[in-house]
Amino acid sequence: MTNENDKMLGVWVEPLAEEYWMRPGDVFTIAYDDADHVEDVIGDAHFDVQSHGDMVTVWTGCRYQVAVYDQSGTKLVPGHQLPIEVLRMRTEQAEAVARNPYEGRPYLTPDNADWLRESAERLRTALTREETAALPGQQPMK
Incomplete structure (x- = not known):
């Protein structure tokens, strides 16, 4: 492709x-x-x-x-080259849902709500890492 x-x-x-x-x-x-x-x-x-x-x-x-x-034969991981603007949008959406996970979702269990909050936290960490790496003179966070 x-x-x-x-x-x-x-x-x-x-x-x-x-x-x-x-x-x-x-x-x-x-x-x-x-x-x-x-x-x-x-x-x-x-x-x-x-x-x-x-x-x-x-x-x-x-x-x-x-x-x-990729073209060199390297196996890629999901999320490869995800544009930062897409990551930012998804992070903001996930955080909005995590603030009130049961709104419009009465079927959620507490475990589901915890998973939504954890997902939002992982996205925020990834976004912070990418934004830091994009600053002039900065090294990516590991």
């Missing part, structure tokens, strides 16, 4: 909603982690690709794990 656009392209890999971002000119390969086993079990393994403007969704069609690789 090649991003031939002049802007970032988001790639969602389903069914696990893993997200990767491609810069213009980036080339990614999406493959089953254990392609031989998948072929034995489901036959001709394939992907269904749907375009949504600045996002592409890749459906794997089965429950087997896939891996995403």
